[in-house]
C-alpha cells in the first residue's frame with residue numbers, strides 16, 4: 566500500500582468510527598503529563614495493555630473479547646518506571662494495573678493478605694517484605710508523578726487514544742517509546758454496519774433485513790440473526806502500525822508484540838512485521854509459554870530468545886531489562902553492555 570492509500574484508510578476509519586467520550590479529557594491529561602516530563606528531560610513510554618473488545622451492537626450487550634489480562638503491560642510498566650521512564654499506561658478498563666496487580670485478579674482476595682491485630686488491620690507477617698517492596702516503589706512513583714493511567718474498552722476507543730497520544734508524543738523525538746503489548750482485535754464491526762439494539766434470537770423480534778438504518782440498499786448489519794443462526798461478518802481493522810511509524814511518531818522507538826499459538830510461524834511472522842512496518846523491535850510470544858519466554862526480533866540483534874525459569878512465572882516476564890538496553894542503542898547511547906538480557910531481574 567502506498568502512503569496516500571494508507572492515509573485514506575486512516576481518514577476513512579476515524580471519520581466513520583466516532584471518538585470515545587473521554588478522548589478530550591485523555592488528551593488534556595496526556596498533554597500536561599508529556600509536557601512536564603519533556604521539560605525534565607525524561608523519556609516517556611506509552612505502554613498499551615489488555616485486550617480490545619469488538620461490540621456487536623451500539624447499545625452494547627454482546628461483544629467479542631480476547632484472553633489478555635494485561636499482565637505483560639502492567640508488569641512492564643513497573644520495570645519502565647524503575648528505569649526512570651515516565652509511563653502512559655493505556656489499558657483495557659479493569660485489566661491489571663502496575664503495582665496493584667500483585668494483589669488483584671488473584672485466586673486470593675486482597676483481604677487474605679491482612680489480619681486483625683488489637684482492633685487494627687495489619688499485613689500478615691509472611692507478606693510484609695514483598696508488600697513493603699511494592700509499596701515503596703508505588704510511593705516513589707506517585708511522589709514523582711510518573712504514571713498516567715488511561716483506559717479503553719473497544720477497538721475504536723483504543724485506536725483513537727493511541728493516535729492522539731502518539732501525536733502528542735511526537736515532539737519528544739527519540740525520547741518517546743511505544744510499547745504495544747495490548748491484544749488488539751484484527752476484525753471489527755464498523756459503526757455504519759452496527760445495529761442499535763440488542764440482537765434478537767427470535768425472528769419475530771429481529772430488526773429489519775436491510776442495513777442497520779433499515780434501508781434495503783445498505784449492506785446488512787455485520788452481526789445479525791438469519792433463521793436461528795447468529796451471523797457475524799466482521800471487517801478487517803486497518804493496520805495503523807505503518808501510520809504510527811511514518812506519520813504519528815516518526816522519531817520514536819516502536820516496539821510491537823506478536824502473539825501466535827503455532828511455534829513454527831512465530832519468528833517468521835515477527836520478521837515479516839519488522840520488515841513490513843520498519844520499526845525497531847518485534848517481541849514474539851506464544852500463548853502457552855508467554856509468561857516465561859519471548860523472542861526479540863530486531864535488525865540490531867536479529868533473533869534473540871529470553872527465558873526465565875517457569876516456576877517464577879507468577880511474577881510474569883516482561884523483557885523490559887533487555888529492551889531498555891536496546892532502546893539505548895536505538896537512541897544512540899554508547900554503553901552496549903546494557904543490551905545483555907538479564908533475565909534474573911525479571
Ligand code: PAZ
Nearest residue numbers: 633634635636637746748822823824
Ligand atoms: O496480557 P497478557 O499478559 O495476558 O498477554 C500479553 C500478550 C500476549 C497480549 C502480549 O504479550 C502480546 O503479544 N500482545 C500482542 C498480541 C497480538 O496482537 O499479536
